[in-house]
Amino acid sequence: MGDEVDRPPYRLTKRQSKAYDKFADTTAMVLEDTGQRRDATEERMDRLALELTAALLDHQSRQSHYDSAIISGLAVMGLRDDTGWVEAINYTPIYSAVIKVARMLVVYQSVIQREDEVVELTKKMNEDDAHEEATAIFTIVREKVQRFMTRTTDSPSALPTPMDWIYECRTYGMHIRFNTPAGGTIDWEGERIKHRDIKFTMNQLSQMLHTSVDEARGLLAQLTMVEKEGVEGLPTIEWAKMEDDHGDDRVGYSFLQDKRNAWLDKGHDWVLRRIVGSNAQKKAWFSEGVSDANPYKHSAVRKYGRAVEQFRERLWMIVRSTEILGIRYVNTINGGVRNILAHNKMMCFVTSYHKNFRQSGQTKVIHRYLPREVGELLVWYLWLALPFWQQVQGIVKDADNRSPFLWSDEVVSRAGGEGETERGERQRKEQEEGEWSEGAGQGREQGEGEEDMTETAGFKDWIKERKWTSDRARRIMQRHSERLMETKLGLSAWRQMAIAISNRYLHKAFKEEGFGDEDEDEVEDDPADLQAGHGTHVAGMIYARELQQGNFGTATRREQFRAVSRRWHRFLGFGAEDWGGTESGMKRQRDPFEAAREEARFRRFSRLQQVDMRGQLRMMMGEKAEFRGQQEMVIRSIVRGESPVVQITGTGGGKSLSFMLPAYCSPEGTAIVIVPLVSLREDLHDQCNKSMIESHIWRSRGGNRLATITFVTPESAVTKAFRDYVNWLQSRQALDRIVVDECHVLLDGNDQFRPKLQELGPILKDWCVQKVFLTATLPPGEDAEFFRVAGLGLTLRTGSRQSAQRQTSMRRRKTGKYVRWCGGGWSITPTEGLLYTPGRQTE
Numbered sequence: 001m002g003d004e005v006d007r008p009p010y011r012l013t014k015r016q017s018k019a020y021d022k023f024a025d026t027t028a029m030v031l032e033d034t035g036q037r038r039d040a041t042e043e044r045m046d047r048l049a050l051e052l053t054a055a056l057l058d059h060q061s062r063q064s065h066y067d068s069a070i071i072s073g074l075a076v077m078g079l080r081d082d083t084g085w086v087e088a089i090n091y092t093p094i095y096s097a098v099i100k101v102a103r104m105l106v107v108y109q110s111v112i113q114r115e116d117e118v119v120e121l122t123k124k125m126n127e128d129d130a131h132e133e134a135t136a137i138f139t140i141v142r143e144k145v146q147r148f149m150t151r152t153t154d155s156p157s158a159l160p161t162p163m164d165w166i167y168e169c170r171t172y173g174m175h176i177r178f179n180t181p182a183g184g185t186i187d188w189e190g191e192r193i194k195h196r197d198i199k200f201t202m203n204q205l206s207q208m209l210h211t212s213v214d215e216a217r218g219l220l221a222q223l224t225m226v227e228k229e230g231v232e233g234l235p236t237i238e239w240a241k242m243e244d245d246h247g248d249d250r251v252g253y254s255f256l257q258d259k260r261n262a263w264l265d266k267g268h269d270w271v272l273r274r275i276v277g278s279n280a281q282k283k284a285w286f287s288e289g290v291s292d293a294n295p296y297k298h299s300a301v302r303k304y305g306r307a308v309e310q311f312r313e314r315l316w317m318i319v320r321s322t323e324i325l326g327i328r329y330v331n332t333i334n335g336g337v338r339n340i341l342a343h344n345k346m347m348c349f350v351t352s353y354h355k356n357f358r359q360s361g362q363t364k365v366i367h368r369y370l371p372r373e374v375g376e377l378l379v380w381y382l383w384l385a386l387p388f389w390q391q392v393q394g395i396v397k398d399a400d401n402r403s404p405f406l407w408s409d410e411v412v413s414r415a416g417g418e419g420e421t422e423r424g425e426r427q428r429k430e431q432e433e434g435e436w437s438e439g440a441g442q443g444r445e446q447g448e449g450e451e452d453m454t455e456t457a458g459f460k461d462w463i464k465e466r467k468w469t470s471d472r473a474r475r476i477m478q479r480h481s482e483r484l485m486e487t488k489l490g491l492s493a494w495r496q497m498a499i500a501i502s503n504r505y506l507h508k509a510f511k512e513e514g515f516g517d518e519d520e521d522e523v524e525d526d527p528a529d530l531q532a533g534h535g536t537h538v539a540g541m542i543y544a545r546e547l548q549q550g551n552f553g554t555a556t557r558r559e560q561f562r563a564v565s566r567r568w569h570r571f572l573g574f575g576a577e578d579w580g581g582t583e584s585g586m587k588r589q590r591d592p593f594e595a596a597r598e599e600a601r602f603r604r605f606s607r608l609q610q611v612d613m614r615g616q617l618r619m620m621m622g623e624k625a626e627f628r629g630q631q632e633m634v635i636r637s638i639v640r641g642e643s644p645v646v647q648i649t650g651t652g653g654g655k656s657l658s659f660m661l662p663a664y665c666s667p668e669g670t671a672i673v674i675v676p677l678v679s680l681r682e683d684l685h686d687q688c689n690k691s692m693i694e695s696h697i698w699r700s701r702g703g704n705r706l707a708t709i710t711f712v713t714p715e716s717a718v719t720k721a722f723r724d725y726v727n728w729l730q731s732r733q734a735l736d737r738i739v740v741d742e743c744h745v746l747l748d749g750n751d752q753f754r755p756k757l758q759e760l761g762p763i764l765k766d767w768c769v770q771k772v773f774l775t776a777t778l779p780p781g782e783d784a785e786f787f788r789v790a791g792l793g794l795t796l797r798t799g800s801r802q803s804a805q806r807q808t809s810m811r812r813r814k815t816g817k818y819v820r821w822c823g824g825g826w827s828i829t830p831t832e833g834l835l836y837t838p839g840r841q842t843e
Contacts, residue, residue: 010069013059019052047112054109057102058148060159070162074098089177095170102163106149110140186500191600193500198493200485202501203734206572207706208484209318210728213574214704214721216314216377222307223385225274225281232720235270237379238263239372244342254330255342256383264383271388294395301392308389311381312407313476318374319349320477320494325468327351328404329382336404340378346562347375367561371574373724386411407468484705505593506567567591573728597733601669604736608666609639617657620664620691634658638737643770644792646743648778655774656684659709659739664693667708669736670729674717674760676745681711684741698722706734714745718759726767735769743773746789747782758789765791 012020026048030041059068066072077094078086086094114137121130146153148161151168187194191202217231226233241263244255255261275281285300327349329340341348349368370378390402393412401413474491481489489497569575571593613635617625627635631654634647639662649655663671675681681697688695688709696707700716704725716722729735740746740760749757764771771792778786786792 009066010072011067012069013055016052016055016059016069019048019055023048023052050105050109050112053102053105054144057106057162058144059162060148061161061165062159065160065162065165068162068165070098071165074166087183088173089180092170092173092177095166095173098166099163099170102149106144107141110137110144113140185496188500188504193497195493195497195500198487198489198497200487200489202505202571203706203732204485205501206728206732208481209572209574210725211484211704212314212317212480213373213377216311216318217721219307219311219314220377220380220385223271223304223311223389224380225271225278230719230721231377231380234380234384235266236263237376239345242342242345246341246343249331249337251331251333254338254340254382257330267384269388270384272391296392296396298396301396304389304392308385308411311385313480315374315377315381316407316473316476317480319368319370320491325405325407325470325473327406329406330404332404338404340382340406343369343558344562346370346372347378348562365557367558367565369562369565369569371569373574382406409467501571505571505596506564506591570594570731573731601733604666604668605641608662611639611665613639613661613665616665617661620661628654631657635661638662638770638772641770643737644773644790645771646773646775646778646786646792648775651776653776655741655776656687658772658774659737660688660691660693662736663688663708664691666736667694668734669708670706670734671709671737671739672717672726672729672735673709673711673739673741674714675711675741676714676754676757677742678713680742681713685711698725714754714760715756718756718763723763730767730769735767737770737772738764738767739772739774740764740790741774742776743790744775744777744786747786749789761789761791763791 023045026041026045030045056068056070059070061067066075074094078091080086114134117134118127118130121133124130125133149163152158152160152164185195192199193202221227221230221233224231224234241261242255243258243260245253245258256264275285285297286295287297327339328336329338331338339350341350347370349370350365351368352365390412393410394400394402397412397414399412399414403409403411403413470491477494478488478490481487566575570591613632614627617627630647630649634645635658637645638658645658647655647658659671659673663669673684675684685695685697693709694707695709695711696705698704698710698712698716700719700721704710712722726735745754746757746760749755749760773790
């Protein structure tokens with residue numbers, strides 16, 4: 001048992017020593033084994049390890065608790081890597097884990113003990129009689145539990161056991177845990193939160209979630225065969241007509257099977273119809289000469305399976321909770337009531353857990369409402385994509401057992417197929433052989449040359465789906481957070497940081513809604529409920545329950561969860577459908593974080609107006625840099641917040657400085673620059689990088705991030721995804737201005753040439769933010785038409801002094817002199833360009 005000096009001072013009993021010797025001897029045999037009887041040897045090893053563990057647990061202390069090897073081992077587990085001791089408040093989970101594992105092992109050993117007894121009895125009688133004569137499993141378990149798995153009884157002959165000591169210490173540790181404030185782990189630097197080595201800003205958190213949604217939208221478009229149109233090409237979800245009976249517990253029921261939702265019929269066989277209706281898709285999915293029983297190309301199925309897994313990963317990233325691994329979208333035969341509900345134009349996840357049930361006697365029911373942007377992705381997936389994937393998997397696997405779980409290990413499985421143990425062992429071996437990839441839900445992707453080799457016999461084998469576990473969820477969260485926020489965010493860290501974010505930005509609002517920590521049973525009884533003969537809690541739980549309440553707590557509690565969810569949505573920039581007010585039409589009460597964001601925006605603009613522009617120009621471009629022509633005048637107009645600003649400056653006149661310098665001086669905000677030419681966009685992006693200005697090029701396929709300057713083409717700027725991005729920036733008070741470079745191109749848009757240009761003006765008009773237009777070419781006679789196309793409110797009045805001065809400005813423009821118009825009229829200026837800004841109108 002090791003060096004007597006170095007090891008902890010435990011003492012093995014005779015039974016324990018005998019069990020250990022058997023285990024050690026068998027281990028040596030396995031190491032020397034040739035592998036011919038490996039399976040039998042491993043089974044024997046499992047038996048011996050179980051016997052040794054049970055013997056260590058069944059240890060009655062006659063002198064000291066530290067005679068027990070288990071207690072000595074727990075002491076070692078209390079050591080930190082730096083040789084210090086783990087704090088009491090952090091050590092109790094180790095005790096809880098030991099208790100749970102010990103209970104499972106005791107039950108498992110009891111089952112094996114009964115099986116061995118049945119085998120012995122079958123030597124004397126038939127098998128049925130042997131099963132009846134063998135000791136009941138309950139009796140075996142109870143005898144073990146009473147002997148060494150509970151607290152020491154008051155019997156005079158009772159002796160303490162390791163489990164008795166563990167229970168005592170855990171109780172003491174829990175008392176310390178719940179009565180001693182934990183050490184501080186959260187710190188704030190402005191909007192940046194820090195938890196140990198993890199840190200990010202609220203904008204980074206929100207942007208990560210929005211990017212995940214964008215990526216999920218792209219994946220869903222791929223799954224539903226609308227990659228060209230995007231999800232906008234999918235059937236409309238009629239939220240106002242959506243019906244869902246939360247109290248209907250019929251097996252197989254969900255809102256997707258509710259006959260009242262007649263609008264769901266238009267999505268029947270959606271994906272299959274899209275494949276059949278496209279020659280390219282038919283060629284990709286179906287092979288000639290393949291039997292009707294299995295018509296699909298496995299390369300197409302594998303690609304689709306990877307997209308399904310990637311979509312579910314993104315969906316999990318957005319929801320972020322461990323208990324959702326048990327989410328069901330339909331009712332099941334074993335009393336599993338679904339957890340996905342439609343309620344009041346929103347989708348909702350309802351989960352419950354029994355933590356602290358023995359003390360409180362209650363289960364905890366949690367409602368998580370999804371924002372519309374996420375809810376529609378969930379509905380489209382369950383409605384359009386998942387039925388097709390289940391059909392394909394059923395054909396490929398020759399199976400028909402469809403999983404009711406959203407994050408299922410297997411979407412479709414065969415009844416009586418391989419068990420979890422065999423399946424886990426198979427996956428372990430596949431991982432060792434390199435046939436499993438982290439980002440894919442299916443087997444390793446093969447090249448085109450390998451397809452024909454596995455088209456027949458191995459067709460079913462590669463449809464292998466990874467298990468959804470809390471460990472996988474943790475790794476998914478870490479991988480995507482590192483990719484999108486440059487920090488590894490895990491589940492335990494998120495629990496800490498989510499509470500800190502709530503306390504800082506949302507907690508006061510929750511208290512105003514009455515969402516406190518008090519138990520529902522402690523709510524004061526309403527007189528009206530008492531007159532009806534029941535307390536308020538009983539009345540809410542039993543009587544006159546609304547149809548949509550189902551079995552999920554009281555209506556009051558549900559509405560409180562809904563209010564909390566919607567505040568989180570607004571804080572993270574989701575839920576655009578309720579930004580304007582409440583469902584009753586009344587003006588929504590402002591959230592506390594909205595005032596904080598407005599104050600931060602005000603401070604940002606105040607600092608910008610106090611900046612030494614000439615000094616900042618030299619810092620950005622070099623000590624010899626100076627303003628040229630009208631550059632300084634334009635920039636100061638932008639810094640003052642004037643809008644719209646139209647700058648006409650010849651090529652090479654430095655128009656890009658009009659948005660680069662303000663962004664350099666105020667990097668906390670975001671400027672959107674709409675550029676009509678890809679080559680110009682790349683050049684401007686490079687200029688920003690050289691000037692140390694964080695910039696980003698918007699991509700329609702996702703992968704976008706927050707930056708000081710975002711470049712986008714007019715065609716992308718009019719898409720719903722980009723409009724949602726602008727709305728998100730505005731909700732966070734992060735959007736400083738929108739710049740349209742080479743703005744004269746707006747006049748060229750028509751039905752034949754870049755038709756999307758015609759849509760940009762009305763959209764720009766709706767964005768209530770400073771607008772800057774830059775061009776080198778705007779003919780004098782097209783000013784008014786440009787104002788109309790660009791959605792500007794500027795008008796040029798005729799028949800007055802402005803008309804005469806306009807004629808003068810045009811003449812002077814021909815002679816090389818330039819004119820400035822300030823809303824109230826025209827004035828000649830010695831600058832190298834033309835600037836339109838709104839000023840106070842004068843008669």
